[in-house]
Amino acid sequence: MTPDELQAARDRVVPDVVAGGLRVLFCGINPSLMTAATGHHFAHPGNRFWPVLHLSGFTSRQLKPSEQDQLLDYGLGITNVVARATARADELEPEEFRAGGEALSAKVEALAPLWLAVVGVTAYRSAFGDRRARIGPQERTIGGARVWALPNPSGLNAHWTVSTMAEEYARLLAAVDRDASGSATPVPTPS
Structure with missing residues (x-):
């Protein structure tokens, strides 16, 4: 991917990978610009989403960004x-996060996933005005x-690290599995 191709992807919108009734959205x-240029989420080679998703147990093998539709x-x-x-998340304005939070709420209501997992606690804080939010439930x-x-x-x-992220994603998976089995056991938070 050339620098010109990446810059041409600035401000593009990448379609969601969604369906109604998901376990986790x-x-x-x-x-990122790489995601926008390829049309595949978490496509930057330095992004650890796909390895972490597999190591945590969400997927049976490590998917490639081009296989994103298999998530469904x-x-x-x-x-x-x-x-x-954008090239970096710090290019976004606070108003964009607030508007995005409102749009996300409506999307989640329409799609009815069991869990919404926001990857980035700072984004969660900005979108939903919860300055005290921490990693976890x-x-x-x-x-x-x-x-x-x-x-x-x-x-x-x-x-x-990939390992510590996989542990946190696995905690979410355990909560998802408990919810799917009907258990109302609260999710423990790390000390």
Whole structure:
């Protein structure tokens, strides 16, 4: 991919990978230029979403970004808080996050996933005005879905390794499985 091709992808919107009644709707911050240029979510080679999704147990093998539609077979989907592509998330305005949060709430209400998993606690805080939110399950529901804030899988997020992210994603998977089996056991939060 050339720099010109990447720049041409700026502000593009990448279609969601969604269906009604998903187990988990993963929600990114916004598409990267690589994602917009390829049309595949989490497409940047440094993004750790696909390996983490597999290592945590959500998928039986590591999917490639070009195989994103296979997520639906697992009851999983992908959307974004802000639809337009940028080189970096810090190019987004606070108003875009707030408007994105409102649009996301309506989308979640219409699609009725069991869980909404926002990949990036800062994006979650900005979109929903919850400055105290931490990684893990949230108190609120959005559009009827339970909410979990996950670490951002971007390669720029050096605070989390593939292994520690996979552990957190696995905690979400355990909660999803408990909910699917009808157990009302609360999800433990790390100390």
